[in-house]
Amino acid sequence: MQDFEFKTIIEPFRIKMVEPLSRLSLKEREEWLGRAHYNLFLIPAEAILIDLLTDSGTGAMSSKQWAGMIDGDESYAGARSFFAFEREVKGLTSHAFIFPTHQGRAAERILFTIIGKKGKYILNNNHFDTTRANIEYTGAEAVDLVIEEGKNPRSEHPFKGNMDLDKLKDFIKQKGVENIPMVLMTVTNNSGGGQPVSLENIKQVSKICRTHKIPFFLDACRFAENAYFIKKREPGQAHRTIKDIVCEVFSYTDGSLMSAKKDAMVNIGGWLTLNDPELAAHVKNLGILTEGFPTYGGLAGRDLEAIAQGLREVVEEDYLQYRIASMEYLGRHLVKHDIPILTPVGGHAVYLDAKAMLPHIPTHQFPGQALATELYRVGGLRSVEIGSFMFPQNAKMELVRLAIPRRVYTQSHIDYVGEVIVKVNEMKKQMRGFRIVEEPPFLRHFSAKLERV
Numbered sequence: 145m146q147d148f149e150f151k152t153i154i155e156p157f158r159i160k161m162v163e164p165l166s167r168l169s170l171k172e173r174e175e176w177l178g179r180a181h182y183n184l185f186l187i188p189a190e191a192i193l194i195d196l197l198t199d200s201g202t203g204a205m206s207s208k209q210w211a212g213m214i215d216g217d218e219s220y221a222g223a224r225s226f227f228a229f230e231r232e233v234k235g236l237t238s239h240a241f242i243f244p245t246h247q248g249r250a251a252e253r254i255l256f257t258i259i260g261k262k263g264k265y266i267l268n269n270n271h272f273d274t275t276r277a278n279i280e281y282t283g284a285e286a287v288d289l290v291i292e293e294g295k296n297p298r299s300e301h302p303f304k305g306n307m308d309l310d311k312l313k314d315f316i317k318q319k320g321v322e323n324i325p326m327v328l329m330t331v332t333n334n335s336g337g338g339q340p341v342s343l344e345n346i347k348q349v350s351k352i353c354r355t356h357k358i359p360f361f362l363d364a365c366r367f368a369e370n371a372y373f374i375k376k377r378e379p380g381q382a383h384r385t386i387k388d389i390v391c392e393v394f395s396y397t398d399g400s401l402m403s404a405k406k407d408a409m410v411n412i413g414g415w416l417t418l419n420d421p422e423l424a425a426h427v428k429n430l431g432i433l434t435e436g437f438p439t440y441g442g443l444a445g446r447d448l449e450a451i452a453q454g455l456r457e458v459v460e461e462d463y464l465q466y467r468i469a470s471m472e473y474l475g476r477h478l479v480k481h482d483i484p485i486l487t488p489v490g491g492h493a494v495y496l497d498a499k500a501m502l503p504h505i506p507t508h509q510f511p512g513q514a515l516a517t518e519l520y521r522v523g524g525l526r527s528v529e530i531g532s533f534m535f536p537q538n539a540k541m542e543l544v545r546l547a548i549p550r551r552v553y554t555q556s557h558i559d560y561v562g563e564v565i566v567k568v569n570e571m572k573k574q575m576r577g578f579r580i581v582e583e584p585p586f587l588r589h590f591s592a593k594l595e596r597v
């Protein structure tokens with residue numbers, strides 16, 4: 145029998161524990177901005193009303209995950225919780241060796257310490273910043289090969305995270321198989337705006353890698369969000385379960401890197417998985433140096449239990465439908481009010497185009513930072529500038545990212561966020577740019593001090 149259909153996509157959970165939000169006055173928020181020298185990283189979280197700084201480790205766990213926290217086995221070696229974790233990760237990846245790590249970058253450091261060195265190239269659609277940093281630290285070069293549409297904020301391509309197959313083949317031909325120890329694919333493509341990669345593209349990249357015997361790994365942080373986009377956008381995929389798509393994606397790979405702070409829906413954790421026994425022996429030995437014995441890898445038994453349960457929940461279609469819908473809902477609202485954003489909206493964040501919104505503020509006066517600080521001043525929102533303030537040498541665009549934590553905010557929170565942005569847009573003529581008065585030698589966005597021009 146056909147069930148009734150309703151338009152409203154509801155949060156597929158109810159709330160049994162709440163955390164109050166603190167609402168400061170305009171005067172208090174202005175004081176905090178002054179004290180923090182207009183750097184939102186320097187404002188304490190308690191002075192924020194809605195925190196959209198990142199979706200990493202900021203999600204809410206389910207009652208079953210919390211039950212797993214109590215039930216965690218804290219034995220040093222061979223804990224029951226490790227085997228629960230291993231079973232779930234293997235159930236998705238089918239990889240032979242499963243190593244927990246304390247977060248994604250720990251897996252990166254171990255892997256690239258082994259395979260990276262001067263003269264080597266690691267290819268990717270787009271490297272995430274910690275991935276790039278860990279590769280470059282070994283002397284190897286991190287090369288981005290995303291398709292041209294992926295660099296164009298106005299392109300409506302359904303899979304803007306895809307890798308350019310011709311560029312991949314040319315690069316291999318030009319530099320030689322022996323100088324390319326690995327090809328990675330980041331799903332969804334975080335640095336490219338959370339844009340998905342198609343199943344077909346993953347299959348083709350895998351085929352090219354297998355022909356040349358180059359290991360192909362997934363940077364899998366948002367594997368479930370990516371699978372949902374495949375189901376919705378790729379021809380012939382609509383009838384499949386998310387888990388089925390996820391398993392097919394991993395079947396084309398030889399290993400994976402993961403930050404469990406994203407699609408494993410926990411606050412800390414990660415993994416490194418792979419098939420090659422020789423590489424696995426290296427990983428085990430190096431892992432023991434910094435992460436600990438291979439059955440806990442820098443995590444408590446309770447963390448492993450929470451990851452195992454999070455992996456069961458993240459592939460539920462109800463959850464993913466709600467997750468992607470909340471992003472699209474905010475995006476649609478902003479487009480309706482003529483606020484320039486990157487489209488199509490990605491899987492974990494909405495990006496405001498500050499350059500288009502604030503043409504009267506030149507890029508050297510950081511329009512993105514002006515917008516982000518104004519969103520805090522007016523509505524208590526925390527977002528993050530991704531533009532000339534964050535990347536002094538090579539900013540491609542002037543963006544403000546609103547990342548949505550998993551299962552934390554409800555539709556009325558998102559409505560409020562939309563209302564604040566529209567209000568700020570109405571008052572934008574009065575907004576002014578910034579100049580930097582003090583900055584550290586690198587990664588300046590975390591601690592630099594600014595003043596209004």
Ligand SMILES: *Cc1c(COP(=O)(O)O)cnc(C)c1O
Nearest residue numbers: 247248249272274334365403405
């Ligand atoms: C978050 C992230 C990482 C790094 O993971 P951490 O857990 O923050 O160390 C690597 N790659 C991508 C694509 C990410 O989003």
